[in-house]
Amino acid sequence: MNDWLNIAGMVEPLEGVQLDADLVASMERQFDGLSGERVGRVNFYTPTFKAYATSEIAGCGKSAWPAVSITGGDCKLQCDHCKAKILEPMIPARTPEQLWSVVNEQIAGGAQGMLITGGSNYRNEVEYDAYYPTIRRIKDTFPEFRIAMHTALVDMDIARRMEDCGIDAAMMDVIGAQDTISQVYHLRRTVDDFEKTLEYLVSTNLKVVPHIVIGLHYGELLGEWNALEMIRRHMPQAVVLVVVMPFYAPEHRPFVTPDSREVGRFFMDARKALPDIPLLLGCARPPGRVKAEIDSYAVMAGLNGLAHPSDGMVELAARLERDVRVTPACCSIAIGDEVMAIETEDAGLQIDIEQIIAQERARKAPAGALAGIRIVTEGQSTSGCCS
Numbered sequence: 001m002n003d004w005l006n007i008a009g010m011v012e013p014l015e016g017v018q019l020d021a022d023l024v025a026s027m028e029r030q031f032d033g034l035s036g037e038r039v040g041r042v043n044f045y046t047p048t049f050k051a052y053a054t055s056e057i058a059g060c061g062k063s064a065w066p067a068v069s070i071t072g073g074d075c076k077l078q079c080d081h082c083k084a085k086i087l088e089p090m091i092p093a094r095t096p097e098q099l100w101s102v103v104n105e106q107i108a109g110g111a112q113g114m115l116i117t118g119g120s121n122y123r124n125e126v127e128y129d130a131y132y133p134t135i136r137r138i139k140d141t142f143p144e145f146r147i148a149m150h151t152a153l154v155d156m157d158i159a160r161r162m163e164d165c166g167i168d169a170a171m172m173d174v175i176g177a178q179d180t181i182s183q184v185y186h187l188r189r190t191v192d193d194f195e196k197t198l199e200y201l202v203s204t205n206l207k208v209v210p211h212i213v214i215g216l217h218y219g220e221l222l223g224e225w226n227a228l229e230m231i232r233r234h235m236p237q238a239v240v241l242v243v244v245m246p247f248y249a250p251e252h253r254p255f256v257t258p259d260s261r262e263v264g265r266f267f268m269d270a271r272k273a274l275p276d277i278p279l280l281l282g283c284a285r286p287p288g289r290v291k292a293e294i295d296s297y298a299v300m301a302g303l304n305g306l307a308h309p310s311d312g313m314v315e316l317a318a319r320l321e322r323d324v325r326v327t328p329a330c331c332s333i334a335i336g337d338e339v340m341a342i343e344t345e346d347a348g349l350q351i352d353i354e355q356i357i358a359q360e361r362a363r364k365a366p367a368g369a370l371a372g373i374r375i376v377t378e379g380q381s382t383s384g385c386c387s
């Protein structure tokens, strides 16, 4: 048994989780040889730690980073993995006036920023035209209020308009396979349109945070490596990886659950390809045992951030001697951290690793809970957590 597999075996919440020994061994070898600005640190975004929040951790409530849709629940594309369901829980703002009211209400309720998005037209564009003046007004009136925009596909002119209206970050899904664009998105656009979008956004002063949805082709990995290459050609500020959760897939186009080993291999390749920018694992990924496997591989591959980690991940990272931070945060704040300049140098709270391990050995706490573990604040920035 290799060292890292042994180490994972000491993490009690990982009991019953089957990690692939060859993959773990190759992750260990690769990690030893990695060098890069972003290698070695991992920040866990988790509301689990709210019980240990110190007075320095400000409460935030669920609305700290609300998601707002300018089309409500409407989307013309009706992609096979989503069917517009992602939009349903968002706050609708179907007119610029509504957006202004929503933002004022949200700020009064303590919001620090928002994700603005909407359903696509048939060309995978979100039609923000009428909203740019209002977004400019929001940024002029509330300069501290951060705005992350899901851009969808853009041309240079639209990228400039996004920059001019003052948003803080631009997010888009990078798709690297034509079949996925045509079949899953029902879209007559090309892989090159996605790359051009990235190129245009990166040429502005915006912080650009592209996402790769792993398993987007009906649960199989197809264009992910090409997406990685596209990103390498137009280096953004950070990259978010998510794993497809096709709850809404139509019966005639079912998705399989992506193979955790393939996902793990992709994490390794992504880390190797992008050693100098933050690589984050977003909230979306299948639940249960496969999540524990995916998360273990994410930690071992050296990703820099995990939103809502499975039980045992903080301990695993600590045992692998990573520089571990914890930000008590719901997923929306993980988005917020992406937006806030990906300021991972100062993000999160350092935690007392020795105590984690001692606690785990003592097994006084229920599996996975880090009860009583001291959070060392060291003057770090603070965040809230879900209530």
Ligand code: SF4
Pocket (backbone or CB within 6 Å): 075, 076, 077, 078, 079, 082, 083, 084, 085, 086, 087, 118, 119, 120
């Ligand atoms: S374009 Fe976006 S919101 Fe619309 S169905 Fe596709 S993934 Fe969902």
